[in-house]
Amino acid sequence: MAEELKIRVNDRPVAVAASRDTPLLYVLANELGLQGPRFGCGLAQCGSCSVLLDGVEIRSCSTPVGAVEGKAVTTLEGLPALYAAQRGLAQPPALHPLQRALIDEQAPQCGYCYNGMIVKGSELLARNAQPSEAEIRQAMNGHLCRCGSYPRIMAAIRLASRIMAEERT
Amino acid sequence: MTTLANMPLSRRDLLKGGALTVAFNIAAPLFGPTSTAVRAATPDPADLDSWIAVHADNTATVFFGKVELGQGTTTGMLQIAGEELDLDMSQLRAARVDTEVTPNQGPAVASLSIMDNGPQLRAAAAEARQALLQLAATKLGAPVERLKVVDGVVSVAGEPSRAVKYGDLIGAKQFNVKMTGKAPQKPVADYRLVGTRVARVDVPDKVSGKYVYMQHVRVPNMLHGRIVRPRGQGAYGDGARIASVDPGSIADIPGARVVRKGDFLGVVADNEWDAVRAADRLKVMWQVPPRLPVQAKLFDAMRASRTTDSVIVEEGDVPAALAKAAHVSSATYYGPYQAHAPFAPSCAIADVGAQSALVMCSTQYPHGVRGVLATTLALSPDQVRVQYYEGAGVFGRACHDDSALAAAIMSQAVGRPVRVQFMRWDEHGWDNYGPPHLADVRAGVDADGNITAFEYHGWHHGWATMETSQELALGAAPQPPVSGRARLVNKETLSAVYAMPNVRLINHHVPGLDGYLKGGNLRSPMDLSISFAAEQTIDELAHAVRMDPVAFRRRNMTDPRWIGVMDAVTSAANWAPRVSHAAASAGRIATGRGVGLGTHIVSYGAAVADIEVDRDTGETKVKHLYGAIDAGLVVNPALVENQIVGMLVQSASRALIEEVRFSQTNVTSLDWNSYPVLRFADHPDVTPIVVQRMNERSTGAGEEVMGAAVGAIANAFFDATGVRMREYPMTPDRVRAALKA
Secondary structure, eight states, X not given: OOEEEEEEETTEEEEEEEOTTSBHHHIIIIISOOSSSOOSOSSSSSOTTEEEETTEEEEGGGSBGGGGTTSEEEOGGGHHHHHHXXXXXXXXXXXXXXXXXXXXXXXXXXXTTHHHHHHHHHHHHHHOSSOOHHHXXXXXXXXXXXXXXXXXXXXXXXXXXXXXXXXXX | OOOOOOOOOOHHHHHHSOSHHHHTTSOOOOOSTTOOSOOOOOOOTTBGGGTEEEOTTSOEEEOOSOOOOSSOHHHHHHHHHHHHHTOOGGGEEEOOOBTTTSOOOOOSOTTOIIIIIHHHHHHHHHHHHHHHHHHHHHHHTXXXXXXXXXXXXXXXXXXXXXXXXXXXXXXXXXOOOBOOSOSOOOOGGGOSSTTSOOOOTTHHHHHHTOOOOGGGOOOTTOEEEEEOOOSSOOSTTOOOEEEEEEGGGGTTSTTOEEEEETTEEEEEESSHHHHHHHHHHOEEEEEOOOOSOOGGGHHHHHHHSOOEEEEEEEEXXXXXXXXXXXXXXXXXXXXXOBOOOOSSOOEEEEEEOSSOEEEEEOOSOHHHHHHHHHHHHTOOGGGEEEEXXXXXXXXXXXXXXXXHHHHHHHHHHHTSOEEEEOOHHHHHHSOOBBOOEEEEEEEEEOTTSOEEEEEEEEEEEOOOSSOHHHHHHHTOOOOOOOOOTTSSOOHHHHTSSSOOSEEEEEEEEEOTTTTOOOBOOBSSTTHHHHHHHHHHHHHXXXXXXXXXXXXXHHHTOOOHHHHHHHHHHHHHTTOOOOOTTSSOOOSSEXXXXXXXXXXXXXXXXXXXXXXXXXXXXXXXXXXXEEEEEEOSSOSOHHHHHHHHHHHHHHHHHHHHTOOOOBOSSSBOOOSTTTSOOOOTTTOOEEEEEEEOOTTSOOOOOSSXXXXXXXXXXXXXXXXXXXXXXXXXXXXXXXXXXXXXX
């Protein structure tokens, strides 16, 4: 049964009408019109639908919306603001450093998986500012790219790490 | 409710609209069956206005019929148009591919977009430039020969104050000029945009989240639909016959309805999650005959089938040459069914009325899918408008057209727009798989290292002739899949690389309705399998005469472009000449390096692979792949490098782990666990190399390194272990078995 649920998305409280068991993804995409999280497998195998829940990456395709009440959901759209908050910046940048790095590396092909790549990569960089190659591979392993752009995503995460180090000074 | 701005616009709106970033972001009423707007015909390629519109703000919109699949075609096409028009990239926009807006340039397949359609667009842009220069000559009172153009500003040479902008010459008016095909084109030596590393126009929005994929599109009054089929297809042609459906099984889901047309079954609901649940819960009894072979006997079935055989090449006397050869290599090779498995399942929206239909989808051929939609909907093709929205990369014919048909069938049944998104198991289970390939190869070499004979027998079935939704809805029997380009033993791959005096290539066409899966073109169709077999054969000959595999190949090559591309990749890889497996270590981890060459239709591909094999577990890791391509004039080397990166990673995935699994009734590999692809933990490092040839014709650059890379990986395996892998994927089980044998 649909009921009114209050959730917090990208630092804004929103009320949505949905049954509690509805996967968060469908609420974000259809009720809130967000383009970041998107359907890939519905099985938590690919990372297409990733969002942050209290700063930790989760799969919105298999997380019931009822389970995120009272918690902070951050989608791709909210990453620059979250980054600004994490770094104590006065203004959110237009793009998260990883997004800028992915453009510099001209990484995507179809780009559909990049929601998950950016959400997961930003989570990694927030807790480990200078990840090693092995740490990047391990952290990102739950995210598929069928176009095979992994090497450029790896390069972009390393570049973002350098951008963030420069922004610190 | 989502308010998506990407409502379709008519071509007239686009022509008067100025820069398309504006045009595509204003919300306009749905131009669908309910609209009273006058329907426009597909633009006539003989009219210059079908290709290019110059706007008053000195920008131009370029109309071309090839779709963006993530390969960067849009950027490359704009570079070509901008080069001839002397416009900067910031002054150029591409129109969305739409059967009523953009000309029909054929399907975006076989890496032909830049090769076949680049010249068409170049000619149109040259025509537009000529027309604009004639207008400028009149306006400025100077002959055309004295005019020069920079960024759309025409001036008289040496008199910069005598100048006029393109936009002021033509404003919002049309050219009203027929294409002559005779407008002078810029000499290659004067290129300033083509051949350079222009950044891709779609990347910023793809990274920021603003890019509108098909899966994002919503239209007013829309229902969500899901197809209902058995989990995993059975034999092609059997469809999925419904024995019984129990609509009561979803009666408790609000607004959920069953849609049935023949054996086509789906559900619709107002709410997407309700549609997903209804499709999952609907009780259906299917009739699915067990007509597939036992998977382990697949290749036996192909060999025993009633094949149609054809001689592709018969040169010299192969049996006599083999009889005289110093060494003969003879082996059978096997390649599996592999899936497109796009990262996102197919999605489409259809709005079907009594006299017309609007279908938004990710087809590789918007103009082409019109006919199939029309047949299925009992409309005429000109009543069907198809609009392209990019989905996830498919690398061939997956389920995009099938999903478009499913949406159209459901919309027609319920009288409202319907959005259909396949579930993961639909996409994995009802794909048009890359067909399996079986090859018997024999080749001979003389004592000096000259290849004297090469014989190849290839068994292969063709591609699906009908989309499943149409087959089910109309109760129609598909036609038998036929042979054709990329479904035949390929002489470009097998007899054009090396100079060989005696060659026999025989194609054995397996009847695809006799108990096989639906086939379709999957990136580098057939050629990946062919190169796996052929490049190992060549390597065996090199080993037999104790020659370095690169030196052996060079000795047997005459075409400077093949030699050039091999030199490019071996030089990047610092190839050190040596006989394969001559200095192998005996430890648990065996390392090896191999080389391979290959193509797909045209262009020249070469690769070097560095791999590691764990002799205990059988696990093979591709550590580094170097890939080079000579695709003639490369419009944008950065785009092609990105294609090579993807080809190399996908090749490693296909060589090592990808294989469709099936029982005798249906496909059983229905998700990313049962059909794994390479992930971050195991992807190789890559080095892409573009051999730029500014004065050669542009040829394909999206699939030609695949076969080379798979050949290089297989040859590296031999270098590491001294054992040949005759079947891929080279899974740990197969590797352990081969090492034991």
